[in-house]
Amino acid sequence: MKRRQFIQSTAGAGVTFAAGLLPFAARAASLRVVVVGGGMAGAAVAKFIRLWSKGEISVSLIEKDTSYVSNILSNEVVTGKRPSIDSLAYSYTALTTKYGVQRIQGTVTGIDDINKTVTYETPAGSNSVLTYDRLVLAPGLDFDLMPGMTSASQYDTTVPHAWKAGVQTTLLRNQLLAMPDWQNVVITVPLAPYRCPPGPYERACVIADWLRTRKPNSKVVMLDANPEIQAQKTNFQNAFNGAYGYRVDYRFGCTVNQLQLVAGAHNVTYTRNGITESVAAAVLNPIPPQRAPGLLARSGLLNGKFAPVNLLTYESTLKAGIHVIGDACISGMPKAGHIGNQEAKTCANAIVNALKGSLYALEETSPVLNSACYTPLTSTRATWLSAVYQYTNGVMVPSTENGVTQPRAATSATTGNYEDMQKWFTTLMGDTFA
Amino acid sequence: MRVVKSTVRPWLVAMGLLASCSAWAVTVSSKSVSMPSGESRTVKIAKVSGTLVVTNSSPAVVGVTRVDASTYRISGSAAGKAEVKFKDARSDVKVKVAVTAAAASTPPPPTAALPTGALNGRLLASNCFQCHGTNGTGGFDRLAGKSASEIYGELREFASGKEDANGIMAAHAMGFSDAQLKSIASYFASVR
Numbered sequence: 001m002k003r004r005q006f007i008q009s010t011a012g013a014g015v016t017f018a019a020g021l022l023p024f025a026a027r028a029a030s031l032r033v034v035v036v037g038g039g040m041a042g043a044a045v046a047k048f049i050r051l052w053s054k055g056e057i058s059v060s061l062i063e064k065d066t067s068y069v070s071n072i073l074s075n076e077v078v079t080g081k082r083p084s085i086d087s088l089a090y091s092y093t094a095l096t097t098k099y100g101v102q103r104i105q106g107t108v109t110g111i112d113d114i115n116k117t118v119t120y121e122t123p124a125g126s127n128s129v130l131t132y133d134r135l136v137l138a139p140g141l142d143f144d145l146m147p148g149m150t151s152a153s154q155y156d157t158t159v160p161h162a163w164k165a166g167v168q169t170t171l172l173r174n175q176l177l178a179m180p181d182w183q184n185v186v187i188t189v190p191l192a193p194y195r196c197p198p199g200p201y202e203r204a205c206v207i208a209d210w211l212r213t214r215k216p217n218s219k220v221v222m223l224d225a226n227p228e229i230q231a232q233k234t235n236f237q238n239a240f241n242g243a244y245g246y247r248v249d250y251r252f253g254c255t256v257n258q259l260q261l262v263a264g265a266h267n268v269t270y271t272r273n274g275i276t277e278s279v280a281a282a283v284l285n286p287i288p289p290q291r292a293p294g295l296l297a298r299s300g301l302l303n304g305k306f307a308p309v310n311l312l313t314y315e316s317t318l319k320a321g322i323h324v325i326g327d328a329c330i331s332g333m334p335k336a337g338h339i340g341n342q343e344a345k346t347c348a349n350a351i352v353n354a355l356k357g358s359l360y361a362l363e364e365t366s367p368v369l370n371s372a373c374y375t376p377l378t379s380t381r382a383t384w385l386s387a388v389y390q391y392t393n394g395v396m397v398p399s400t401e402n403g404v405t406q407p408r409a410a411t412s413a414t415t416g417n418y419e420d421m422q423k424w425f426t427t428l429m430g431d432t433f434a
Numbered sequence: 435m436r437v438v439k440s441t442v443r444p445w446l447v448a449m450g451l452l453a454s455c456s457a458w459a460v461t462v463s464s465k466s467v468s469m470p471s472g473e474s475r476t477v478k479i480a481k482v483s484g485t486l487v488v489t490n491s492s493p494a495v496v497g498v499t500r501v502d503a504s505t506y507r508i509s510g511s512a513a514g515k516a517e518v519k520f521k522d523a524r525s526d527v528k529v530k531v532a533v534t535a536a537a538a539s540t541p542p543p544p545t546a547a548l549p550t551g552a553l554n555g556r557l558l559a560s561n562c563f564q565c566h567g568t569n570g571t572g573g574f575d576r577l578a579g580k581s582a583s584e585i586y587g588e589l590r591e592f593a594s595g596k597e598d599a600n601g602i603m604a605a606h607a608m609g610f611s612d613a614q615l616k617s618i619a620s621y622f623a624s625v626r
Contacts, residue, residue: 051568052556338564349557366487368614370561370606384602388609393484393523399609402593408605420574420602427573428564 031057031355034118034132036108038063038092041326041340042138044432048348050099057355060102060130062120067091068433071196072337072373073425074165075203078173079210081379085169090433098434104130111135111299113319134351136314136323137301138344140164141195141290141335146188148259158261159284163195175283176207179264181215183282186268188256189224190289193306195327195335198231198385200224200287202375205239208246209378219247221279223254223270231334232375232409235383244378244413259286292328306330311396312367313350314343323347332396333369333389341432342369366391368399371407374421381413382421460486460520460527467508468532474509477518477529484523489613492516493620496531510534555621558614562622570622578625586619 035046038061046061070088077085095101106120106128117129143161145152155161160168160175176185185207189200200222208220229236229250240248253272260267266284270277291305301307301316307324309316311331314323325347326340333339346367369389376382387407389396398406410417463478479486488506490498495514499507508518510533518529562570562577570577577585591597592607593615607615 048560341564342561345557345560345563349560366485368558368561368610370609372565372602372606386602386605386609388606390609391485401611402608404608406605406609408608410602411600423574424565427567430572431563431568 031133032131033057033059033134033136033351034130035059035061035136035138036063036118037138037140037326038065038068039138039140039326039340040068040337040432041344042136043068043090043092043095044341044344045136045138045325045348046095046101047099047432048345049351050101052348052352053355055100057352058102059100060104061092061095062104062106062108062118062130063092064105064107064123066105069165069169070337070425070429071163071165071199072428073421074162074169075199075206075376077165077169078162078176078203079206079379080173080177081206085165085167088165090429092433094434108295111295111322113299113322116321132321134321134323136325136347136351137296137307137328138324138326138340139293139295139328141327142293143288143290146259146286146288147257148261154261155288158263159259159266159286161287162285163199163287163290172283172285176210179215179218179282182217183215184219184221184280185211185283185285186221186223186266186279186281188254188268188270188286189222189226189230190287191225192230193335194287194290196373197334197336198236198373198375201229201231201236202377203285204248204250205236205244205246205377206379208248209244212246218282219249221249221281222251223256223268223279224250224252225254225256227253232383232385235375235377235409235413239377239413244381256286259284290327292324296324296328303330311391311394312346312365314347315350323351333387334371336371336373338373338428339369339371341428342371369396372424374417374424376418376421377413380415380418382417383410383413384417384420385409460522460525462520462527462529464529465527466530466532468534469508469510470534471510471513474507477506477508478504479506479520479527480504482522483525487521489519489521489611490516491518491613493617495533555617555624559618559621562618569625571625577622580622582616582619582623584619585622586616589615589619 033049035042042061046059049057049059067089069085070090074088076082092103096103106122108118108120110119117131118135119127119129121127155168160171162168162172187200187204204220204222211218240250251272254270256268256270258269264282266281268279268281292302292307296302296307301318301324307316307329308318309324309329314325314329316322316324325343327335331343371387372384374382374384385407388399390399460482461480467475469475488498490496492514495512495516497509497511498518508531513533513535516531518531520527565573566575566577567573589607592604595604598604
């Protein structure tokens with residue numbers, strides 16, 4: 001977390017005991033929550049409000065796409081380990097049929113926090129308005145243009161970031177297949193915070209592992225804006241240095257100045273230690289800087305790039321009645337799907353408790369958030385990273401219980417971890433969508 | 435996942451900020467209370483710095499509810515002893531509670547005093563759902579319906595490093611307090 005964000009979130013949370021959510025039992029009969037965004041956080045919050053309120057709160061989920069495509073494991077599509085991106089698509093059917101979530105396809109265009117309404121545009125192009133008692137925003141992220149780019153459509157056609165899984169993931173796969181040998185694959189990493197801290201390094205590893213047999217004279221070059229590897233440093237360093245039979249040319253502290261886009265022969269100019277250099281890229285995978293979507297900026301919900309929230313309830317510290325969960329909020333924790341799922345449960349629990357008018361039970365005055373993520377380093381071996389965060393003085397901090405430092409990581413990449421990764425993924429997606 | 439590597443640890447900064455504006459510790463009106471089962475007593479607290487965390491060592495013996503910002507009600511639900519801890523940014527204070535058997539004429543304990551069982555541990559236990567299925571019904575190991583003592587016993591083995599100390603379950607269990615592990619175990623034992 002940036003220090004500036006931290007001070008703001010602390011100031012916002014100084015009051016905190018049971019703050020923010022007043023019982024709305026008087027209006028219980030017609031209580032309605034509107035959820036915007038059907039990703040890991042949005043789907044989970046819709047499910048758990050319905051489940052934990054025993055159906056007493058009506059939930060409408062507005063999402064523009066017909067299904068969610070998982071970012072987690074999408075690097076398996078890049079390397080061909082998974083035959084297609086379709087295996088990572090999750091529908092909203094179970095949320096609707098099993099939990100009674102009202103599913104609305106549309107794009108939210110405006111929020112009125114005084115009258116408590118959201119306006120959305122349907123796929124047919126007409127505008128509709130929904131009223132809410134509580135609004136939960138789980139909008140994911142927007143991607144900035146990299147220097148030298150003129151349009152976001154270039155990500156779809158020429159230089160896929162593939163940091164939101166979908167057509168760009170498949171494009172990156174196809175570009176790797178079409179690339180001749182003796183070339184560079186260049187991946188750029190933005191300054192933290194960005195979605196999935198280990199993700200860029202994982203991608204570098206699995207592509208380098210794939211090149212090892214398919215294009216043995218090609219290499220992966222990583223231009224990292226950060227001063228060091230952002231997660232699982234030891235495991236990635238070992239991998240980059242040949243522990244699994246491939247190498248990655250890792251360069252840290254790189255500020256990208258310019259992308260020159262020429263299909264199959266891009267060039268990246270960057271500055272490192274005051275020296276400007278450039279590198280050729282047959283395949284260029286720029287992972288751009290990220291921010292909460294423009295809707296949140298227009299609605300006055302942001303402090304800098306992301307939304308400050310009360311971490312007991314995920315209610316915005318800037319606008320009452322609006323909660324922000326997942327990658328768009330400032331939680332001090334990694335922006336990741338498993339964590340978005342648990343932020344959603346914390347938010348759902350607070351909203352349901354407020355409806356019931358119940359008092360906070362002991363854990364709910366000090367929520368714990370438990371994160372796990374598995375990371376493939378080859379097509380058959382994976383590591384994991386686990387962190388437990390305890391709510392302390394308004395912020396989520398790595399736990400120090402039992403005298404143990406968090407987070408903790410696997411000591412090496414193993415085939416057993418790879419199998420566990422698949423089970424973790426299946427269960428996590430089931431907990432979120434089924 | 436990003437690791438906090440800064441030498442300025444955020445929580446230390448937070449404690450420093452709070453300390454600088456309120457140099458006092460939690461006080462309670464009484465450090466020990468006793469009551470027959472079915473009755474309750476209130477405890478007044480003051481001088482809280484930052485967030486107050488209330489823990490109850492024996493949820494089977496007493497329930498604790500917040501009446502208002504400075505008042506907590508401790509209700510006896512079964513004969514026994516318990517300890518209720520009030521912990522804030524600077525200190526913690528323990529209140530010893532003794533609950534005696536109910537007098538013959540005492541009405542049954544109020545059911546509305548504390549949302550018990552499932553609601554209590556629900557959020558904490560939901561941290562396990564991502565790998566063990568919603569409500570502990572699948573995934574790596576089924577947890578729903580196991581006894582609380584079995585689940586707690588396994589979690590203690592992991593938390594103490596006696597079992598698979600470098601494994602992912604040890605990494606998880608080590609991050610929770612003992613009271614939190616007990617609450618998780620009770621929740622899954624209550625799921626049917």
